[in-house]
Amino acid sequence: MILLQSPQLVQETAWRWKTESNSRIALVPTMGALHEGHLSLVQLARKYADKCVASIFVNPTQFAPNEDLTRYPRPFEADREKVQAAGVDLLFAPTREQMYPEGFQTSVILSKLGRHLCGASRPGHFEGVATVCLKLFQISRADVAVFGEKDFQQLRVLEQMTSDLNLPVRIVRAPLIRDADGLALSSRNRYLDAEMRQRALCLSQGLGFWRSNAEPTLSVGRIRQDLQRKVTNAGLRLDYAEVCDERELSPYPDTATLRDIRTPRLFIAAFAGITRLIDNVSLHGDSR
Numbered sequence: 001m002i003l004l005q006s007p008q009l010v011q012e013t014a015w016r017w018k019t020e021s022n023s024r025i026a027l028v029p030t031m032g033a034l035h036e037g038h039l040s041l042v043q044l045a046r047k048y049a050d051k052c053v054a055s056i057f058v059n060p061t062q063f064a065p066n067e068d069l070t071r072y073p074r075p076f077e078a079d080r081e082k083v084q085a086a087g088v089d090l091l092f093a094p095t096r097e098q099m100y101p102e103g104f105q106t107s108v109i110l111s112k113l114g115r116h117l118c119g120a121s122r123p124g125h126f127e128g129v130a131t132v133c134l135k136l137f138q139i140s141r142a143d144v145a146v147f148g149e150k151d152f153q154q155l156r157v158l159e160q161m162t163s164d165l166n167l168p169v170r171i172v173r174a175p176l177i178r179d180a181d182g183l184a185l186s187s188r189n190r191y192l193d194a195e196m197r198q199r200a201l202c203l204s205q206g207l208g209f210w211r212s213n214a215e216p217t218l219s220v221g222r223i224r225q226d227l228q229r230k231v232t233n234a235g236l237r238l239d240y241a242e243v244c245d246e247r248e249l250s251p252y253p254d255t256a257t258l259r260d261i262r263t264p265r266l267f268i269a270a271f272a273g274i275t276r277l278i279d280n281v282s283l284h285g286d287s288r
């Protein structure tokens with residue numbers, strides 16, 4: 001596996017792969033602290049391309065000043081071993097200065113999709129995500145980029161950006177990977193002690209309950225109130241629980257019923273102590 005820090009060297013390597021061996025390139029962007037969820041993306045990426053590039057970059061522009069940028073886990077050596085074992089051909093791990101040299105001033109703004117859900121609680125977050133991903137696509141010359149449904153809104157934002165800007169990259173969705181007890185795998189789970197982790201199960205359990213009980217006549221308000229209660233009872237603080245159409249991602253009012261929504265998906269975000277956790281589940285038949 002090649003390890004590179006310089007965007008230019010990655011671009012040159014990708015160019016060689018394309019021109020000399022006509023290779024297709026798949027990209028898996030991450031912020032590191034890798035777990036089985038990330039590695040499942042690598043497995044999928046390898047099916048779509050000849051060469052697999054993974055990136056590890058804790059992108060400062062997607063964190064608000066009060067968020068966990070400085071304490072975000074960075075176990076680089078362990079991550080390097082994991083991606084190498086998973087069959088990654090090139091690991092791109094730039095510094096902040098390499099990604100945002102002095103004078104950097106361009107960003108990608110999505111006027112709608114980035115504003116709801118996490119975009120409402122984390123202003124500027126999706127601008128940071130879209131901009132860094134556009135840079136990563138250009139640097140790696142990716143034909144395919146794989147993103148997890150764990151961050152469903154991020155996935156939609158990137159699909160929309162790719163379509164709006166005619167980017168020559170195909171976005172591939174990877175299923176959300178859960179721990180055996182149902183908790184969605186996340187790098188931030190490392191912040192949770194055993195008790196908090198147990199309490200955090202209210203999220204996946206709450207979503208799982210409504211996935212199994214998603215009747216067409218069910219109202220959005222009923223689901224939201226129930227989740228609010230479950231989260232509070234478990235000792236977490238709800239940020240939001242919303243039912244959205246999974247394409248538009250605008251939340252539906254409490255009076256709407258599931259049959260009013262073409263492809264309903266349930267989204268939740270809550271704080272377990274100071275750790276913000278998110279999860280989501282489809283409420284229509286054909287997916288998770």
Ligand code: AMP
Pocket residue numbers: 029030031032037038040041146147148149150151174175176177178184185186187
């Ligand atoms: P992150 O390192 O948190 O920025 O995540 C990098 C990529 O891994 C994103 O596309 C995430 O959606 C994906 N990912 C993170 N956790 C999971 C999970 N539990 N299941 C599937 N994909 C995940």
